[in-house]
Amino acid sequence: MSRIELRNLSLAYESENKRFLALENISLSIESGEFVCVIGSSGCGKSTLLGVLEGLIFPSSGEALIDGVPITGTGPERSVVFQHYSLFPWMNAKQNVAFGIRQVNNASKKEANEIAEDFLIRVGLKDFMDKLPAELSGGMQQRVAIARALAVNPKILLMDEPFGAIDAKTRVQLQELLLSLWGADAERKTVVFVTHDTDEALLLSDRIVFMGPRRIEQEIHVPFERPRRESTFFSKPEYAELRKNLVSLFYRDVAQNIGGEEVLI
Amino acid sequence: MKKYILNVPNLLFVILAALVSFAPSRLDARNPMSPAFAFVIAIIAVEVFFLYKLKSGRDATATKDIAAFAYAALLLWELLTSKLDILKYIFVPAPENVFYVFVKFGLTILSGFERSMLLLTAGFSAALFFGVLLGILIGWTPRLRNAVFPVVKVFSTVPALIYTPYLVVLMPTFATASILVIFLGIFWSTLMNTINDVGTIDKRIIDSAKILNVKTKVMLFQVILPYLLPRIINSLSVQLNISVMTLNAAELIGADRGMGYFVKRSIDYANYDQAIAGIIFIAIVLTALNSLILVAKGKLIKWHY
Numbered sequence: 001m002s003r004i005e006l007r008n009l010s011l012a013y014e015s016e017n018k019r020f021l022a023l024e025n026i027s028l029s030i031e032s033g034e035f036v037c038v039i040g041s042s043g044c045g046k047s048t049l050l051g052v053l054e055g056l057i058f059p060s061s062g063e064a065l066i067d068g069v070p071i072t073g074t075g076p077e078r079s080v081v082f083q084h085y086s087l088f089p090w091m092n093a094k095q096n097v098a099f100g101i102r103q104v105n106n107a108s109k110k111e112a113n114e115i116a117e118d119f120l121i122r123v124g125l126k127d128f129m130d131k132l133p134a135e136l137s138g139g140m141q142q143r144v145a146i147a148r149a150l151a152v153n154p155k156i157l158l159m160d161e162p163f164g165a166i167d168a169k170t171r172v173q174l175q176e177l178l179l180s181l182w183g184a185d186a187e188r189k190t191v192v193f194v195t196h197d198t199d200e201a202l203l204l205s206d207r208i209v210f211m212g213p214r215r216i217e218q219e220i221h222v223p224f225e226r227p228r229r230e231s232t233f234f235s236k237p238e239y240a241e242l243r244k245n246l247v248s249l250f251y252r253d254v255a256q257n258i259g260g261e262e263v264l265i
Numbered sequence: 266m267k268k269y270i271l272n273v274p275n276l277l278f279v280i281l282a283a284l285v286s287f288a289p290s291r292l293d294a295r296n297p298m299s300p301a302f303a304f305v306i307a308i309i310a311v312e313v314f315f316l317y318k319l320k321s322g323r324d325a326t327a328t329k330d331i332a333a334f335a336y337a338a339l340l341l342w343e344l345l346t347s348k349l350d351i352l353k354y355i356f357v358p359a360p361e362n363v364f365y366v367f368v369k370f371g372l373t374i375l376s377g378f379e380r381s382m383l384l385l386t387a388g389f390s391a392a393l394f395f396g397v398l399l400g401i402l403i404g405w406t407p408r409l410r411n412a413v414f415p416v417v418k419v420f421s422t423v424p425a426l427i428y429t430p431y432l433v434v435l436m437p438t439f440a441t442a443s444i445l446v447i448f449l450g451i452f453w454s455t456l457m458n459t460i461n462d463v464g465t466i467d468k469r470i471i472d473s474a475k476i477l478n479v480k481t482k483v484m485l486f487q488v489i490l491p492y493l494l495p496r497i498i499n500s501l502s503v504q505l506n507i508s509v510m511t512l513n514a515a516e517l518i519g520a521d522r523g524m525g526y527f528v529k530r531s532i533d534y535a536n537y538d539q540a541i542a543g544i545i546f547i548a549i550v551l552t553a554l555n556s557l558i559l560v561a562k563g564k565l566i567k568w569h570y
Contacts, residue, residue: 054476080476085469089568090491099487103477134568148477 002067002077002155002190004030004053009062011048022048024214026062032155033188037201040211041250046194049211050160053192054080066156076104079149081162086145087133093120093144094129100148119147123177139170143177150181157182159193163200172230175203183227198246202239203228210249218249269319274329277336278312284343285361291350292359298347299365307364311335358538366542374527374546381512381524384440388447389508396452397497400459401485414460421457425450425511433519443515450511451504458500462493467570495570498562502555509551524550 011023022045030036038046051057052064055074064071066078080086087096097116101107107115120129123143133141142162149157163171182189195201201208201222208220222242224233233239285301285308292298315332322328339360345351347359367374403409429446436442466489474488513525520526524547531539 054472056472056475074476074478076478078476082469082473085467086473088470088473088488088491089570090494090566100477103479103483132568152477 002032004028004156004190004192005063005065005068006049006052007063007065009052009059009064011045011052011057011059021214023052023059026216028209028216028219030190030192032190035182035188035191035204035206036193036209037205037207038192038194038209038211039196039198039201039246041196043213044211045214046211047160050158050192050194053156053158054078076152077155079152079154079157081142081145081149081157081159083161083164087141087148089133092130092132093125093136093147096133096144097148097151101151104152115151116147119151120144122181123147137170139166139174142166142174146174146178146181155189157189157191159191161194161196164195164197171200175200176230179204179226179228198243198250199234202242202246203230203233208246210246220246268325269316272329274315274332274336275312277333277340278308278315281336281340281343282308284340284348288348290347290359290361292347292354298359299362299369301361303364303368304361308339311339355535356537358541362538363541363545366539367546370527370539370542373522374524374543377522377524377527378546378550380520380522381516384443384523385447385508385512388444388512389451389505391444392448392450392452392455392508393497393501393504396455397459397490397493400456401463401489401493403456404460404463405481405485405489410460410464414457417453417457417460421453423453426514429511429515430518433515439515439519439521442519443512446511446515447508450507454507455500455504459493459497462496463489466492495562495566495568498558498566501558505554505558506551509547513547 006026006028009023009026010021013020013022026049038049040046048057052059053071055071055078066075087093088099091099094113094116097119098109098112101112101115102109117129120126123146125140125143125147128136128140131140133144136144145162163174166174182191191204193201193204202224205222208222209216210218210220220242224236224238282305285305290298311332315328318328318332319325342360346354346357347361403413425446428449432446432449433439433442436445470488470492471484474484479488512523513528516523516525517529524543528540528543528547531537531543
């Protein structure tokens with residue numbers, strides 16, 4: 001069980017004499033085992049929304065609940081993969097993963113190392129366990145981050161544009177890796193995945209939550225059966241149709257934001 | 266092989282060594298000259314170090330330039346004093362005499378070195394330990410930080426040299442006084458820097474640790490401390506130089522032995538050859554300690570911000 005529910009959630013950043021509303025009246029429920037992508041243009045508040053689920057930012061009003069319990073901070077049932085720089089630069093890949101494990105269960109150093117090795121093998125980093133993050137490519141670093149997030153066996157996986165800074169080819173590999181790891185679990189993890197890439201959202205998710213500035217504008221059901229593979233997926237006509245809708249939402253949004261005068265597509 | 270032998274520094278080395286060993290000294294007639302062998306050994310040591318650096322160092326041009334400059338300076342010194350007797354001997358002693366001090370007063374210098382190092386290590390490591398420990402604790406606790414930081418800032422602006430004489434009078438022994446002086450000389454700045462560093466630490470590192478559900482103790486000593494370690498080590502050389510400065514200043518006032526005391530007493534008795542030898546010794550010790558810090562940094566820190 002790991003149901004996420006947001007009720008009338010609003011969040012404002014306040015500094016000395018300014019108040020910036022980042023989220024306004026958000027209501028959303030995500031079922032246990034569901035893969036949801038939150039998509040929207042930069043600055044729409046999607047990362048803030050994820051920050052609330054992470055337990056790092058707190059709403060000004062409304063509620064964020066996991067299985068009916070309000071979020072009061074970070075928790076062992078949730079894991080996070082950030083876009084950048086989430087590994088500790090002084091620890092090698094294995095130490096990074098093992099460090100995460102040892103914070104949530106009482107595993108001995110040896111046990112934690114064994115679990116870490118197992119997960120690093122599963123993300124394809126068998127030969128890179130002793131490398132420091134700076135010695136790994138961006139894609140490999142994200143593999144380590146994914147291994148660290150999954151190694152604690154969370155119920156909920158929160159991902160904040162994890163592949164946003166990765167080159168296109170590696171991104172495809174990481175998406176497929178993520179799908180296969182997620183699909184391999186008997187009891188699937190609930191995933192909330194923030195992205196601004198429409199193809200990524202369509203490939204990965206059961207449901208796409210499209211955010212305009214501060215608000216959820218539309219929820220789009222993604223009906224394709226799993227397992228999905230990049231190679232066959234993009235040629236489907238239903239895919240083209242959905243993608244067209246999603247992209248048009250994006251551009252309508254952009255057009256509204258800049259007054260509808262400068263969009264020449 | 267050719268490039269190690271045929272160069273300007275080596276030419277100067279040969280000239281200098283020959284001049285010291287074989288040319289008659291004009292000073293000899295009026296003033297007692299010390300045996301030249303200590304100076305010759307020093308020159309040979311410089312040459313050995315130069316050849317080692319030339320072989321293992323990266324920048325051969327810089328190595329040669331530095332060596333050439335060093336030999337030129339020694340040559341000038343040798344010529345102006347013992348060979349031509351142009352400078353007033355009493356104020357600018359000949360290099361032969363200066364380096365002979367290491368032979369004649371070797372034991373005194375070593376015992377002073379031992380004493381100074383003891384005081385330095387005690388004061389320096391205590392200041393570093395408490396400065397970093399308290400800095401992390403205070404820096405991590407917003408209320409404490411807001412209350413303490415302005416006060417620390419005030420304290421850290423007062424140079425320890427100013428109240429050194431007072432502390433020497435105040436404390437029961439000179440050893441405790443100088444340890445305290447060294448401690449205060451770098452404690453406040455270490456504390457201030459650490460509080461500052463904790464406050465400006467990359468938020469993504471803190472967030473990553475938070476989402477891994479670390480306990481406060483782990484956050485402070487397994488995340489923040491290792492993250493700050495390169496900065497702490499980088500600051501060590503500056504802190505070390507400040508410590509040696511405050512220690513030497515304290516030694517000018519109340520010591521009975523020590524590196525700074527040796528220089529000060531020599532000046533008091535107008536033994537300028539001893540004073541210069543003492544200054545050279547302090548320079549060598551400081552340089553050695555600084556290289557030690559660099560080596561430690563290379564071994565400990567394998568990553569960059």
